[in-house]
Amino acid sequence: MIAKIIKSILIFVCSYIALKTIHYLLKKLFKITTFDERYENTLCSVLSSITYYIIFVLSLVLVLREFEIIDATKFGTLVTGASIVGLIAGVAAQSILKDIFNGFFILFEKQLQVGDFVVINEKFRGTVEEIGLRSLGLRDWDLRRITVSNGSITSIRNYSKNKMRVVVHVRVSYEEDPMKVMDSLEEVCDIMNEKFKDYTISPSSGDKKKSFKVYGVTDIEDNPVGAKYTITGVVQSYKYFSAMRETKLQILLVFKKNDVHIAYPTHINILHHEKNIEEL
Structure with missing residues (x-):
């Protein structure tokens, strides 16, 4: 045994x-x-x-x-x-x-x-x-x-899997000038196209140098906060997350420089003094 x-x-x-x-x-x-x-x-x-x-x-x-x-x-x-x-x-x-x-x-x-x-x-x-x-x-x-x-x-x-599309949304207050917002986002795209020029992939139509583009206003309905704008860009898959982070950072930096305010929920409380109400 x-x-x-x-x-x-x-x-x-x-x-x-x-x-x-x-x-x-x-x-x-x-x-x-x-x-x-x-x-x-x-x-x-x-x-x-x-x-x-x-x-x-x-x-x-x-x-x-x-x-x-x-x-x-x-x-x-x-x-x-x-x-x-x-x-x-x-x-x-x-x-x-x-x-x-x-x-x-x-x-x-x-x-x-x-x-x-x-x-x-x-x-x-x-x-x-x-x-x-x-x-x-x-x-x-x-x-x-x-x-x-x-x-x-x-x-x-x-x-x-080889390539991925970066899609970044940002909501901006309705009080902001839409053309000013679009110009700021175009500036963000120019920065991204330059920083990631070695990793961008040409979309089905268009120039590789302009991979990052402003898609436009994608939502204004049923949202009291602000209008939604969208940026898109196609990059090599292994650069997807870094491109996503960098795009969001550049939006914050460019908006701050151009004095464009990102929308956020606000509450307005109106208070009346009793004496003022009686006088009214």
């Missing part, structure tokens, strides 16, 4: 060493390939996941064989052992298969890759760190690790 336990421990140790060796070789292999870096990381993550499950199953079979639960040389014993394993696995088979199939669709359709910034199910937000057969690993803004099963993924918003 002690000998079987020792052999089982050795099997797991050897399996662990084999797993680490394969992962190391995979990383070395993908370093000499000519694939895109994110695609390399994605393939490496998936192959590592597949390797883990294969080695785990083989190690489990070898350990069960040591304890004579499964004997691969005898068909009857193998069928009995397989039936027991199948009975246990059958309970979770449906969800496992759903995770695996969904994982393959995500991989081969290139819905996301390692390194992409995504929003999953309109709930989980972060950078993809790992894509496995059964689950997806994200790292959020607080550096917390989020694991989402592939089968539960119903929607993916990917912020890392």
Whole structure:
């Protein structure tokens, strides 16, 4: 019995060493390939996941064989052992298969890759760190690790697909001169086109140098605060968030310089002294 336990421990140790060796070789292999870096990381993550499950199953079979639960040389014993394993696995088979199939669709359709910034199910937000057969690993803004099963993924918003449109809205008081506001926003667009000239992408029509443009007044109805103006611009996806932040900053700076006031809720209270009311 002690000998079987020792052999089982050795099997797991050897399996662990084999797993680490394969992962190391995979990383070395993908370093000499000519694939895109994110695609390399994605393939490496998936192959590592597949390797883990294969080695785990083989190690489990070898350990069960040591304890004579499964004997691969005898068909009857193998069928009995397989039936027991199948009975246990059958309970979770449906969800496992759903995770695996969904994982393959995500991989081969290139819905996301390692390194992409995504929003999953309109709930989980972060950078993809790992894509496995059964689950997806994200790292959020607080550096917390989020694991989402592939089968539960119903929607993916990917912020890392070549290009994205920056859309910034700002509300300005109705008392402001609309043409003055438009001129100020045009100045913001000129600043953004100059600062991000190496990262802007030409829209379907128009000049790349004028990627950032004033879209115009987009709302004046049913809003007592002020009119809404909109700026748009197309940039490379990895510059989306920095362009969004910079646009908002430039709006504040230019408006302050040009004495344009951003709208905000206000309340006017009119108070009358009783004596004044009687006189009136």
